[in-house]
Every structure is written in structure tokens, then in C-alpha cells.
Amino acid sequence: MCAIVGIYDSENAAKSAYYALFAMQHRGQESSGISSADGKKINLVKKRGLVTDIFDENAFSILKGSCAIGHNRYSTAGNESIFDAQPVFAKYKLGEISVAHNGNLVNKNEVRSELIDKGAIFQTGMDTENIVHLIAKSQKDKLVDRIKDMLTKIEGAYCLVIQSRSKMFVIRDRFGIRPLSLGRLPDGGWVVASETCSFDLLGATFIRDVRPGEMLTFRKSSPEPISEQVFEPDFHPCAFEFIYFSRPDSIIDGTNVYESRLVMGKRLALEQPADVDLVLPVPDSGVAAARGFAEGMGVPFEMAIVRNHYVGRTFIEPTQAIRDLKVKLKLSTISSLIKGKRIAIIDDSLVRGTTSKQIVKMLKDAGASEVHMRIAAPEIKFPCRYGIDTPTQAELISAKYTPKEIADKIGADSLGFLSLEGLVESLGKDRKYSLVSFDGNYFAGGSASSPGCNDLDL
Numbered sequence: 481m482c483a484i485v486g487i488y489d490s491e492n493a494a495k496s497a498y499y500a501l502f503a504m505q506h507r508g509q510e511s512s513g514i515s516s517a518d519g520k521k522i523n524l525v526k527k528r529g530l531v532t533d534i535f536d537e538n539a540f541s542i543l544k545g546s547c548a549i550g551h552n553r554y555s556t557a558g559n560e561s562i563f564d565a566q567p568v569f570a571k572y573k574l575g576e577i578s579v580a581h582n583g584n585l586v587n588k589n590e591v592r593s594e595l596i597d598k599g600a601i602f603q604t605g606m607d608t609e610n611i612v613h614l615i616a617k618s619q620k621d622k623l624v625d626r627i628k629d630m631l632t633k634i635e636g637a638y639c640l641v642i643q644s645r646s647k648m649f650v651i652r653d654r655f656g657i658r659p660l661s662l663g664r665l666p667d668g669g670w671v672v673a674s675e676t677c678s679f680d681l682l683g684a685t686f687i688r689d690v691r692p693g694e695m696l697t698f699r700k701s702s703p704e705p706i707s708e709q710v711f712e713p714d715f716h717p718c719a720f721e722f723i724y725f726s727r728p729d730s731i732i733d734g735t736n737v738y739e740s741r742l743v744m745g746k747r748l749a750l751e752q753p754a755d756v757d758l759v760l761p762v763p764d765s766g767v768a769a770a771r772g773f774a775e776g777m778g779v780p781f782e783m784a785i786v787r788n789h790y791v792g793r794t795f796i797e798p799t800q801a802i803r804d805l806k807v808k809l810k811l812s813t814i815s816s817l818i819k820g821k822r823i824a825i826i827d828d829s830l831v832r833g834t835t836s837k838q839i840v841k842m843l844k845d846a847g848a849s850e851v852h853m854r855i856a857a858p859e860i861k862f863p864c865r866y867g868i869d870t871p872t873q874a875e876l877i878s879a880k881y882t883p884k885e886i887a888d889k890i891g892a893d894s895l896g897f898l899s900l901e902g903l904v905e906s907l908g909k910d911r912k913y914s915l916v917s918f919d920g921n922y923f924a925g926g927s928a929s930s931p932g933c934n935d936l937d938l
């Protein structure tokens with residue numbers, strides 16, 4: 481998951497990076513970092529925690545310079561140390577370098593083992609550190625050529641922002657799996673960011689999406705970024721960005737996320753109608769799809785489940801014994817709206833089934849006479865290896881059970897999923913999407929059983 485941002489040739493580069501990271505907090509809450517360059521040196525501030533907790537006036541007094549890159553990290557379990565915060569900074573033969581990465585390299589372990597065999601030492605569990613080593617080890621004279629060398633050795637999903645003391649390089653993998661957009665700041669500077677919702681906060685003008693397989697070089701001597709197509713594009717943007725991950729106000733590769741969720745919800749109503757009195761979303765991720773479903777069904781929509789917005793991922797995880805409390809901490813019901821009604825409850829996706837089970841119970845406890853769960857995505861049967869945090873296949877409930885069996889397990893009166901065809905048609909048939917969680921087509925390498933992002937134990 482994760483968010484990246486790069487600001488070039490702007491007066492308040494670090495502050496702009498900060499606002500962009502703030503707008504993209506949903507993409508990662510574990511840690512955050514910004515490095516800035518002033519032509520002579522790279523400065524770095526990174527810590528665990530939320531963006532607003534990390535950067536203060538002291539941080540901005542360190543982060544001088546007209547170029548800044550930043551990162552929000554979403555970590556998988558077990559690797560939450562400060563060492564795994566980004567950007568990753570290093571000194572090497574050509575000077576200083578800083579790298580921020582969104583995505584997941586599928587050949588991380590092979591590359592790392594090879595580097596370790598040759599004597600490399602690592603400080604973090606992140607695939608991003610491979611990138612820094614590969615650049616440092618390249619024998620090319622110029623950084624741009626070292627980056628191209630490195631790109632031939634990594635596989636999988638990546639959006640990269642790489643900063644030297646005076647330049648900035650931006651790369652999107654040839655599949656364009658993760659989103660990355662280019663914009664112009666009000667002071668004429670440049671911004672690249674994972675999501676366009678950050679441009680809105682910065683007052684930046686959207687220019688275009690970075691193309692799959694493209695590298696952009698920002699340097700003082702050229703007024704516009706230099707574009708090079710380093711790989712033949714084979715565009716497969718991630719469907720899950722539209723289903724769940726991105727903010728609804730972002731526009732990804734030309735498609736508004738909220739609108740695509742509305743369409744998915746309408747399609748779900750056609751494919752999996754339910755004889756109900758009321759449609760409710762699981763807030764916040766199911767809201768747009770539930771609106772579409774309600775409209776498609778011609779049934780009233782209510783926000784009868786209320787979310788406590790102060791329960792973030794930073795909230796102390798309940799122990800196993802009080803795990804049931806977890807959903808109650810976050811969600812509660814307005815029972816007067818629910819009592820005696822037949823309810824359709826809409827969520828964007830079903831992963832382990834644990835949240836859903838508790839939500840169904842919550843609705844029944846509030847007096848719902850029937851609870852019909854509808855999911856605005858197909859059944860998730862395979863782990864994503866390209867940067868969406870999904871559990872192992874054994875933990876994916878749809879990998880083991882039919883919708884009817886799951887309905888019984890979660891206590892719902894019925895359960896229905898959007899079909900794969902329905903998803904593809906909702907997103908638009910004009911391009912291919914990364915549907916790996918649903919169809920197991922690991923087109924960019926990796927497999928269902930290959931290791932995830934952080935599980936190398938060498």
C-alpha cells in the first residue's frame with residue numbers, strides 16, 4: 481500500500497510534501513518521512529506515527545531545499561520498526577541518494593540473497609533497500625544510467641521517487657499497477673504523487689498520469705521534466721485501488737474513484753438483488769457502492785452504522801481475548817432505523833470475514849429482521865503480491881468456502897458478490913486491470929505462495 485510524493489523546484493518543497501502526505505494518510509499510517517535536497521546535501525526526517533505528529537517547525541527547519549520527496553508507510557505485521565520507515569537515504573560513490581517506493585517487488589528475496597552473498601549488509605526488511613544497493617553497485621558513471629541498470633534487475637509493482645542532491649527521478653513500472661500522477665504547483669514547481677486528492681489540497685493543477693514504463697527526470701537546467709519510455713508498457717492498473725484503497729475524490733488514470741464505486745454498486749444490485757427495506761453501507765469504505773446499490777434497487781439508503789473516526793490503526797490492538805471489541809470500538813448502530821427492518825448491508829470487499837461477522841451480529845442485535853450482505857467486489861481468492869496487504873491464501877475466506885457457506889459462518893441471511901465480469905465492465909473494458917486477488921493471474925511475477933513484502937528471514 482503506501483503513498484509517495486515528490487516536489488521539485490518549489491519554494492516550500494518540504495511543506496508541500498507534508499500536505500500531500502497528509503492528504504494521502506489513508507494509504508499508510510505506520511510511519512512517515514520526508515527528505516529534502518538543497519543542491520548540496522540531502523536532509524531527512526522520518527518517524528513512526530501519523531503525518532501531523534511527525535512534522536513540526538523543527539522538522540521543517542531541517543528540511544531545507546527546493547526538492548522534497550516523501551512517503552507514508554503501511555506496514556504488514558511484524559515489521560513496524562523505525563528502520564522500515566522511508567525514504568531510504570544512503571551515501572554512495574556519486575554522493576547522496578534518497579528513495580521512496582510504493583508497491584511490492586516480487587523478486588525481493590532473490591535479489592537480496594545475491595547482494596548478501598556478495599557482502600552487502602541490510603538495515604531494513606524493505607524491498608526498497610534492494611533498490612538503493614543496486615544503484616550503488618552499478619558501475620555506470622551517471623546516476624540516471626545506474627537507475628536504468630537497477631530497473632532491469634527488479635520485478636513487480638513499483639512507483640519510485642528518487643532524489644539526488646540536485647535532481648529528482650520518477651518511475652512507474654511497465655504495468656502501471658500503482659497510481660502515480662504529475663501536477664504543477666501554483667508557484668510553477670512540479671509535484672508527483674500517488675493520488676490526485678493531494679493535488680487538490682496543494683492547489684496543484686493535474687497535468688497527466690505518469691505512463692507505465694516511463695521515467696521522468698527533473699533537473700534545474702530543463703524547464704520541463706524529461707520523459708523517457710524505459711520499458712514497453714503493458715498497462716494493468718490495480719482494480720483494488722478503485723474497490724477499496726484509494727480516496728473517493730482521487731482520479732486514477734482518468735477514472736474518478738467514487739464514480740467507479742457507484743457503478744459497481746449499481747451493477748451489484750442487478751446481479752445480486754435483495755428483497756429488503758433499507759440499504760446500509762459499512763462506513764466508510766462501502767458508502768459509494770451502497771449508494772449505487774440503493775439507487776439500483778430503488779430502496780432507501782441510510783447511514784445507520786456510525787463510525788468513530790478517532791479509532792485509527794494506531795489504537796492499541798485489542799488482545800485476542802477482547803478481539804470482539806475491535807469492531808465495536810469503530811462502529812455502532814442507530815437501532816431506531818434498523819429495528820424490524822430487512823437490511824442489505826454493503827461492503828467494498830470481504831477478506832477474512834471477521835469484520836463482517838461482527839457487523840451482521842451488530843445489526844441483528846439492533847433488531848434487524850433479516851441481514852443480507854452484498855459485496856461490491858468479486859470473491860478474494862488469492863493474495864495480492866503487488867502491494868495490497870492481503871493475508872495468506874489460507875486466511876482468505878473465499879478461497880475455502882462458497883458464498884452460501886460464508887453466509888452461514890457470518891450469520892447473514894444471504895451473501896452475494898459482484899461478478900468478475902461485473903467488476904471489469906464497471907471499471908471499463910477499454911483496458912486490462914490487475915485482478916490478481918480475484919483470478920490469481922500473477923502477470924507481473926510472483927505466485928499465491930511466494931513470500932510477501934516483509935517475510936525474508938536471512
Ligand code: AMP
Nearest residue numbers: 765827829830831832833834835836869
Ligand atoms: P472482513 O470482514 O474481515 O473480511 O474485512 C472486510 C473489510 O476489510 C472491508 O470493510 C474492507 O474495506 C476492509 N479491507 C479490504 N482490504 C483491506 C486491506 N488490504 N487492509 C485493510 N482492510 C481491508
